[in-house]
Amino acid sequence: MFIDQAKIYVKGGDGGDGIVSYRREKYVPLGGPAGGDGGRGGDVVFIVDEGLRTLIDFKYQKHFKAKSGERGKPKNQHGASADDFIVKVPPGTVIRDLDTNEFLGDLVHHGQKLVVAKGGRGGRGNTRFASESNKAPDMAEKGEPGQERWIELELKVLADVGLIGFPSVGKSTLLSKVSAARPKVAAYPFTTLTPELGVVRLDEGRSFVMADLPGLIEGAHEGHGLGLDFLRHIERTLLLIHVIDMAAMEGRDPISDYEIIQHELKYYHKHLEDKPQIVVANKMDVPDAQEHLQKFLHRYPELQVLTVSTLTGEGLDKLLNMTYENLQVILNQRKEEEKLQENQPSEEKKIYRFEENKKFEIRKEGNRYIVISSQLEKMIKMTNFSQQDAVFRFQRIMKLQGVDEALRQKGAQDGDTVQIGDMEFDFVE
Known part of the structure; x- marks a missing residue:
């Protein structure tokens, strides 16, 4: 059966959680933090296989998820990163994001690769948060969630010559x-x-x-x-x-x-x-x-x-x-x-660097203030709110980025509900 279009879900692996741990050796009094970082989640990678001629495999399997990274370990040992999830596609496959229609890639040559969903980085262990003012931090990050999206695959056959004409000619x-x-x-x-x-x-x-x-x-x-x-x-x-x-x-x-x-x-x-x-x-x-x-x-x-x-x-x-x-x-x-x-003489080359968007937007709905920020939403997912040091760190970042002051300017008062992503909490002066 020849299939030349498919819609599938892909998800990169989540990063492994960092851990809280301390040195416990007999002859090391006052042992410091020793929590290792989590491993990186695997990417979902498409690779061209010239032996394939159709997208029929995607008719029966529509979900492709890479494995998560391993959790951090004591003694500052990092968790293992997960292997990439390899998906074979025929030459001539065009990939687009289904929600945004963003063009992601055009895979033509045998062995050509494209990362369609990146794995999340591993969370940092408590060793990473040690400082002069806090030599024994009691916090660690959760792993970053892997990228997930629905994508559309479209196959355009690769041929030197195409026969065109009405049916039955x-x-x-x-x-x-x-x-x-x-x-x-x-x-x-x-x-x-x-x-x-x-x-x-x-x-x-x-x-x-x-x-x-x-x-x-x-x-x-x-x-x-x-x-x-x-x-x-x-x-x-x-x-x-x-x-x-x-x-x-x-x-x-x-x-x-x-x-x-x-x-x-x-x-x-x-x-x-x-x-x-x-x-x-x-x-x-x-x-x-x-x-x-x-x-x-x-x-x-x-x-x-x-x-x-x-x-x-x-x-x-x-x-x-x-x-x-x-x-x-x-x-x-x-x-x-x-x-x-x-x-041809090349034009002056410009160097572009990726800078994560740190801006946020606040929308008021009744007594609820909704903060829209992809960076803060990701931070919430990577913060363990059962750890007091992690809570203090989150509050500090909210203040440094100007979220607290922006909420006040919008009229937020004690007891009003603030929502960021799926998390809700009370605004406290």
């Missing part, structure tokens, strides 16, 4: 004649419901990958028929072979068919209309085909049209050789463009 037959692929062929529309890939070998050292893509209908760019499925997969191709039923055996008009498909390409994405094409007039073994061809050429005299018959094999060798030659021209042009870009 002979694309599947063409692929089966020139490669080892065996797509389903029948005398009714939409025989091909999913992309079929085949390797075309002309001779030693000359080959390319051809894809037979689902047939198109009018309105495809708006999602009609198999349109969006079809159009998604031709984005990566270098060259298109536009197959037309020149015999009009299904009662269609070859000129109208050509114009409709060009229209659909343009309105889905303009760069598809500009993609190089070879126009192929198929079914030329049928008597009426020559008459239709003349009308077509009269309408489009500037087009070079190759005549073939997938039934008899006539014209296929010429088509394959022309396809290979055009591919070489396209690839050479790309190499030249890459060289020009490399030789």
